[in-house]
Amino acid sequence: MTNRLNKAALLTGTIIAGAVVATPAMAQGAPDEPAIEASQDAGVANEEGLIVVTGSRIARRDLESAAPIAVVNEEEFELSGAVNVENVINTLPQVVPGFTSNSNNPGNGTASVNLRGLGETRTMVLVNGRRWMFYDTNQTVDLNTIPQFLLDSVDVVTGGASAVYGSDALSGVVNFRLRDVEGVELGGQYSITERGDARRFEVSGAIGTAFADGRGNATVYAGYYNRDSLFQGDRDFSAFALGGESTDDPLQQFGSSTVPFGRINTPGSIGISATANDANDNGQCDPGEGCAVLGQGLVIDDAVFDNAGVGRARTGDLYNYAPVNYLQLPQERYLLGGYADYEIGNGHRAYAEVSYVNNRVDAALAATPVTGTFNIDLATIQPFVDAATFAAFQELDQREADASAQRVANGLDPLASAELGTVSTFVQRRIVETGLRENLDERNAFRVLGGLTGPIGEYLNYDAYYMYARTRNAQVQNGNISRSAFQAGLDGTGTPINIFGPNTLTPEQVDAITIRAQNGDISALQVASAVVSGTLGDFAITAESDPIAFAVGTEYRKVSSQFIPDTALASGDVIGFNAGEPTQGEYDVKEFFAELAIPVRFGSATLDLTGAARYSDYSLDAVGGVWTYAGGVEFSPIRDVTIRGQYQRAIRAPNVGELFGGSSIGFPAAxxxxxxxxxxxxxxxRALCIATGVPSGSVGDADTIQLNTQIPGLFGGNPNLEEETSDSYTAGIVLQPRFIPGLSVTVDYFDITIENAISTFGGGVNNALRLCYNQVQDINDPLCQAFDGFRDPTTGAITVDNPPLFLQANAASLKTSGVDLGVSYGTAIPFSLFTDTGEQRFQFSFLGTWTDTASFTPVAAFPDEVTECAGKFGTTCSATPFGQPVPEYKWTSRFNFIDGPMTTSIRWRHIGSVQDDDPSTDYTAFNGIEEIDAYDLVDVTFSFAANEMLTLTAGVSNLFDTLPGNPEFDANGIVTNRPNSLLLGDNQEQANTYPSVYDVLGRDYFVSATLKF
Structure with a gap:
C-alpha cells in the first residue's frame, strides 16, 4: 500500500531540521546510540516518521543520504567535557582545526571550523538547517555563539551543497541541531589542569513548556562562561622561542635575561645603517661612498646596546617574545535566547527564534618591536650615547654628506640626510617599557527569525521565514607606538627619546610615543526564504514505492560588513598591531531552487535517485547569474548493504573582505x-635581484636582505573577483549486517576540487618570491613586478617603510581526496555492578579519515607548482588554506560501558605523523625537526545518573599528560636535548608547536552536574 504523505506531515526541510521549532527531538542516550557515528539517515523525525537529512529540504519517509554524514550526538559533548563547540568539532577527522582558544598569534578570539582543510570561508555553518550569524568581513561564523548546552546533535556533511543551501558550501556543511526543553534544566561545569591553571567555568539554564492547551511550545535559555588566561611562560616547552634553522644556525633559544644559562641578548637594540651612500646608484659600494664598517669594534649597520649608550656588534641576538604570549586566551561570554512556535489554526504554525551573545576575549603579544628607517638628529641623541658611539654617528654623518655631494656631481638627486647633523639609519628597538601589546575584543551579536509553515491542500506544505542577524565588534588596542611620534623623538621635533639601551625610556618618553588604537566591525545578514514541498499526489514509480517528492523555493540574501579603524590605524601611523584602511561593502543575491527525490522499491531492493539545482543572481557584476546542481543515487540490493554516490557542483561568491577590503599590512613568514x-x-x-632593487653587494647576504623570518606586505580586496567553483564526488558503501546485530560500517571516498579559488596574488609573499626568482625569472612578469621598486635601496630588504601590495585574485586551485571510515557497534556484556539484570551495554564508535591528497596550486598559470600538504607540515603548507598539519591518518573513537546509572567512557584520539614540507632544508642538520611523530591522546569520563533529575559527570582529558617536551640547553643557549618531536623550531605556528592541533594544557580535569525537573 502506498504511504500517503498527509498535510500534517509534509513539513519543509527547514522546519523539520529545526526540531526545536516544529517537531520533537529524537531521544538521546538510547543504549545502542553511539556518541559519534557515521550515518546515512542523520535527521529529525516528526510524528509521522518523516525525516529531513542535512543536505536536503525534502521530507520523506525513511530517506537516507547519498552523501556521507558524520553525526556528533549530545552525549559526546557531555562525555568530553566540552563547553565550547570547537573542542569537539576539531577532534573530528574531517576537520582541520581553525582558530581555537589556544590561537593567540595568529588568532582573534574566535573559534571557526575548517572542513577538509579547504578554508573556513568554504565551510557552511547552519543551526537548525538555517544560516547562522557571522562576525567579520570574511563572513565567518564564530562557534562561540552557538549554545553548546542545547545541542541535540551536529551533522557534518562532506561535499558541496550550494544547490540546496546556496553559496559557501564548497567543502561541506556543518549543521548544529538545537533541542526542545521540557521543564527546567540547570547545568554547571568546572575545569582545571593538573598544574592548577587554565581554569574554565560555565553555568547554564533553560526552561521549556507547552502553552495554550498544547498549541504552542517555547524554550528560553541563558548561559555564562568564563575562561582564565594561560601564558606560554607557564609551560616549560613554550617559555623560550626556538628558532634558527632557516638561517643555518643550530636550533637556539634566543632569550632575554631569563634564559636558563645567562643573558645572551638585550630586550632593546638599534641597528645603525651606514650603507645608504651609493652615490652612483649602481648597486655597488664604490670606494669613498662610505659603505665600509667603522672601526673601534663597532659595526655601525648592526649595533646592539646592552648597556645604556654603549654599543657593541650584534651577534644574532633576538628577543624572547614567547613568555608573554597567551597559551590560552581569556574569555567571558553571556548567551541569551529562546525559540517558540504556535499553531494559529488548521495546521498553520508561526515560529520565532531569537539569540543574543556578548563575548569578550583578550589577546596579548610581546612589547612592540619598532622596525624601520628613521632620521636621527645627532644633537638630540648625543646625551644618550657614549663618546665612541657618537663619534661613529658623526663619521656616518660625514660619509652621507660626502656621498650626497658625489651624487650631485654625478647629476643625481642628493641624499635626504645630506645635511650635516642628521643621519638616516635603520632602527630595531623592542619597546619593553610599554609592557605588553594587548587587545580586547568585545562582540555583541544578535539574531532574530520569524516564519510561518503549514499545509497547502493534501499533498503540499509551505514554509516561509525572514531572518536578520547582526554582529558588532569593538577592539581596543594598548601598547602601540606612534611611528610619527617615534620619529619626532629622534629628529628633535618632539620629546627626545632614549632608545640606546634596555629600559632607557622614561615614563614621560613612553607617554610621548605610545598610542591607544581602536577599531570596530559591523556585519549583518538578512535572509528571506520560501519553500513549497510535498509530493506529486500519490504518484509513485511502483506500488511499493513512496511517492515522488519535491521541493521548490526562492531565497533572498543580503550581506553587508564594514571594518572601521580609527585614524591612527587607517593612516598607518601605528606600530604594534597591524594597521589597515577601512572596509565597507555589501551585495545581495536572488535565488530559485528545486529538489527532486524518486524512491523506487522492488521486493527487498531499494533505489533512491535525488537531484537538485539552484540559480543565483548576484548583484556583483563579476559574478552575475550562476547555476549549481547535484545528483545522487543510493542502491540497496538487500537491507544489509547500501551503495551510494553523489556529484555536486557548488560555488562560493567572494565575501565582503575579499571584494572591498582596504589595504592592511601583514607580516607573513617568508x-x-x-x-x-x-x-x-x-x-x-643574481641579475634579477639587482634588477628588482637589490644592491649587488647585498645579493646572497641573508643578514642584510632579510632582517627576520617575516617579510611585510600590504594586502587588500579586489572588486572584480569572480565566484569560486567546486566539483565534489563521493562514493561509498554502508554495511549493516543482520547476522551481527548492532554493527554498522560505512566506507566513503571523497574528491573535492575547487577552481578559480580566491587567494592572495601569487599565493602570498613567500610563494610569490619563490616563483619570481626561481621559476619565472623575468623582470616584466607581474610576479616580479610585485617586488620591483619595493626594496630598500640601501640594503635590498623588503621593509615596512615600502611593502609590496598583494590583492586578492581568482588564481588558485585546491584539491582534497581520501576515504572516511565509520564503525559503530553496540552489544550487551554479561557483567554488571549496578543492575539486577547481570549485564551492561557496550558501545563502540570510530570515525577515521585517510587523506590521500590535500593540494594547493597558488597560481593557475603554473599548474606544476603544487604544494602537497597531505601528510605534511611546515611554513609552506601553513600559508595555504590547510594551514595546520594534515596527517594522512586521523581518527577519533569512543568506548562506552553503560551499567545502569553509571557510564564509563574512554576516548582515543589519533593524529598520524607528518613530514616537513620544505625539501630544500634538512632541519636535522641544525638540530631541527623533519617529522612530527604520530600522536595519541586518551580521555576518560565517568557519568552517574543519581536519579531521574540529577546527573553527575567527571573526567580527565589527556590522561597521560602528553605535551611537547621541555628542551634542555647548554651554557650558550643551544638546545642539547629535545624530548619529543612535538617541540618545533622555525616550523612552529606558535608556542613552539601547533597549539590548535597538539594539546598544550596537559592533563585536564572537569566536573559537571545537570539537573532536570
Whole structure:
C-alpha cells in the first residue's frame, strides 16, 4: 500500500531540521546510540516518521543520504567535557582545526571550523538547517555563539551543497541541531589542569513548556562562561622561542635575561645603517661612498646596546617574545535566547527564534618591536650615547654628506640626510617599557527569525521565514607606538627619546610615543526564504514505492560588513598591531531552487535517485547569474548493504573582505631568495635581484636582505573577483549486517576540487618570491613586478617603510581526496555492578579519515607548482588554506560501558605523523625537526545518573599528560636535548608547536552536574 504523505506531515526541510521549532527531538542516550557515528539517515523525525537529512529540504519517509554524514550526538559533548563547540568539532577527522582558544598569534578570539582543510570561508555553518550569524568581513561564523548546552546533535556533511543551501558550501556543511526543553534544566561545569591553571567555568539554564492547551511550545535559555588566561611562560616547552634553522644556525633559544644559562641578548637594540651612500646608484659600494664598517669594534649597520649608550656588534641576538604570549586566551561570554512556535489554526504554525551573545576575549603579544628607517638628529641623541658611539654617528654623518655631494656631481638627486647633523639609519628597538601589546575584543551579536509553515491542500506544505542577524565588534588596542611620534623623538621635533639601551625610556618618553588604537566591525545578514514541498499526489514509480517528492523555493540574501579603524590605524601611523584602511561593502543575491527525490522499491531492493539545482543572481557584476546542481543515487540490493554516490557542483561568491577590503599590512613568514646562497652563485637569480632593487653587494647576504623570518606586505580586496567553483564526488558503501546485530560500517571516498579559488596574488609573499626568482625569472612578469621598486635601496630588504601590495585574485586551485571510515557497534556484556539484570551495554564508535591528497596550486598559470600538504607540515603548507598539519591518518573513537546509572567512557584520539614540507632544508642538520611523530591522546569520563533529575559527570582529558617536551640547553643557549618531536623550531605556528592541533594544557580535569525537573 502506498504511504500517503498527509498535510500534517509534509513539513519543509527547514522546519523539520529545526526540531526545536516544529517537531520533537529524537531521544538521546538510547543504549545502542553511539556518541559519534557515521550515518546515512542523520535527521529529525516528526510524528509521522518523516525525516529531513542535512543536505536536503525534502521530507520523506525513511530517506537516507547519498552523501556521507558524520553525526556528533549530545552525549559526546557531555562525555568530553566540552563547553565550547570547537573542542569537539576539531577532534573530528574531517576537520582541520581553525582558530581555537589556544590561537593567540595568529588568532582573534574566535573559534571557526575548517572542513577538509579547504578554508573556513568554504565551510557552511547552519543551526537548525538555517544560516547562522557571522562576525567579520570574511563572513565567518564564530562557534562561540552557538549554545553548546542545547545541542541535540551536529551533522557534518562532506561535499558541496550550494544547490540546496546556496553559496559557501564548497567543502561541506556543518549543521548544529538545537533541542526542545521540557521543564527546567540547570547545568554547571568546572575545569582545571593538573598544574592548577587554565581554569574554565560555565553555568547554564533553560526552561521549556507547552502553552495554550498544547498549541504552542517555547524554550528560553541563558548561559555564562568564563575562561582564565594561560601564558606560554607557564609551560616549560613554550617559555623560550626556538628558532634558527632557516638561517643555518643550530636550533637556539634566543632569550632575554631569563634564559636558563645567562643573558645572551638585550630586550632593546638599534641597528645603525651606514650603507645608504651609493652615490652612483649602481648597486655597488664604490670606494669613498662610505659603505665600509667603522672601526673601534663597532659595526655601525648592526649595533646592539646592552648597556645604556654603549654599543657593541650584534651577534644574532633576538628577543624572547614567547613568555608573554597567551597559551590560552581569556574569555567571558553571556548567551541569551529562546525559540517558540504556535499553531494559529488548521495546521498553520508561526515560529520565532531569537539569540543574543556578548563575548569578550583578550589577546596579548610581546612589547612592540619598532622596525624601520628613521632620521636621527645627532644633537638630540648625543646625551644618550657614549663618546665612541657618537663619534661613529658623526663619521656616518660625514660619509652621507660626502656621498650626497658625489651624487650631485654625478647629476643625481642628493641624499635626504645630506645635511650635516642628521643621519638616516635603520632602527630595531623592542619597546619593553610599554609592557605588553594587548587587545580586547568585545562582540555583541544578535539574531532574530520569524516564519510561518503549514499545509497547502493534501499533498503540499509551505514554509516561509525572514531572518536578520547582526554582529558588532569593538577592539581596543594598548601598547602601540606612534611611528610619527617615534620619529619626532629622534629628529628633535618632539620629546627626545632614549632608545640606546634596555629600559632607557622614561615614563614621560613612553607617554610621548605610545598610542591607544581602536577599531570596530559591523556585519549583518538578512535572509528571506520560501519553500513549497510535498509530493506529486500519490504518484509513485511502483506500488511499493513512496511517492515522488519535491521541493521548490526562492531565497533572498543580503550581506553587508564594514571594518572601521580609527585614524591612527587607517593612516598607518601605528606600530604594534597591524594597521589597515577601512572596509565597507555589501551585495545581495536572488535565488530559485528545486529538489527532486524518486524512491523506487522492488521486493527487498531499494533505489533512491535525488537531484537538485539552484540559480543565483548576484548583484556583483563579476559574478552575475550562476547555476549549481547535484545528483545522487543510493542502491540497496538487500537491507544489509547500501551503495551510494553523489556529484555536486557548488560555488562560493567572494565575501565582503575579499571584494572591498582596504589595504592592511601583514607580516607573513617568508624567505627572500635574494638573501640565499644560490642568489650569489646563480647568474640569473643574481641579475634579477639587482634588477628588482637589490644592491649587488647585498645579493646572497641573508643578514642584510632579510632582517627576520617575516617579510611585510600590504594586502587588500579586489572588486572584480569572480565566484569560486567546486566539483565534489563521493562514493561509498554502508554495511549493516543482520547476522551481527548492532554493527554498522560505512566506507566513503571523497574528491573535492575547487577552481578559480580566491587567494592572495601569487599565493602570498613567500610563494610569490619563490616563483619570481626561481621559476619565472623575468623582470616584466607581474610576479616580479610585485617586488620591483619595493626594496630598500640601501640594503635590498623588503621593509615596512615600502611593502609590496598583494590583492586578492581568482588564481588558485585546491584539491582534497581520501576515504572516511565509520564503525559503530553496540552489544550487551554479561557483567554488571549496578543492575539486577547481570549485564551492561557496550558501545563502540570510530570515525577515521585517510587523506590521500590535500593540494594547493597558488597560481593557475603554473599548474606544476603544487604544494602537497597531505601528510605534511611546515611554513609552506601553513600559508595555504590547510594551514595546520594534515596527517594522512586521523581518527577519533569512543568506548562506552553503560551499567545502569553509571557510564564509563574512554576516548582515543589519533593524529598520524607528518613530514616537513620544505625539501630544500634538512632541519636535522641544525638540530631541527623533519617529522612530527604520530600522536595519541586518551580521555576518560565517568557519568552517574543519581536519579531521574540529577546527573553527575567527571573526567580527565589527556590522561597521560602528553605535551611537547621541555628542551634542555647548554651554557650558550643551544638546545642539547629535545624530548619529543612535538617541540618545533622555525616550523612552529606558535608556542613552539601547533597549539590548535597538539594539546598544550596537559592533563585536564572537569566536573559537571545537570539537573532536570
Amino acid at each position: 624567505t627572500d631568495p635574494c638573501g640565499q646562497d644560490a642568489a650569489a652563485t646563480d647568474a640569473t637569480i
